[in-house]
Amino acid sequence: MKCFECAKNGKDSDTVAVCIICGRGVCKDHLVREETPVWEGEYSIKLKCGMGISCDYKDVQHWKKVLCIPCHEALKENY
Numbered sequence: 001m002k003c004f005e006c007a008k009n010g011k012d013s014d015t016v017a018v019c020i021i022c023g024r025g026v027c028k029d030h031l032v033r034e035e036t037p038v039w040e041g042e043y044s045i046k047l048k049c050g051m052g053i054s055c056d057y058k059d060v061q062h063w064k065k066v067l068c069i070p071c072h073e074a075l076k077e078n079y
């Protein structure tokens with residue numbers, strides 16, 4: 001998967017993470033690691049495990065903190 005933000009700028013970067021909100025891939029330059037605990041369990045990551053589907057706790061810890069820049073900006077406005 002290629003970074004969505006880089007693709008918009010005509011670049012071609014491999015993703016290192018996936019935004020927990022919109023699901024777009026982001027490279028290391030475009031991801032935002034958010035430490036705000038308020039967001040915990042609020043977004044789509046919750047649908048990927050639980051309800052009979054086992055999940056790797058470490059993976060969840062990792063993914064739940066990664067946002068793309070547009071989602072991060074949108075969330076900051078909604079604080």
Ligand SMILES: [Zn+2]
Pocket residue numbers: 003004005006007013026027028029030
């Ligand atoms: Zn990028």
Ligand SMILES: [Zn+2]
Pocket residue numbers: 019020021022023024067068069070071072
């Ligand atoms: Zn996003």
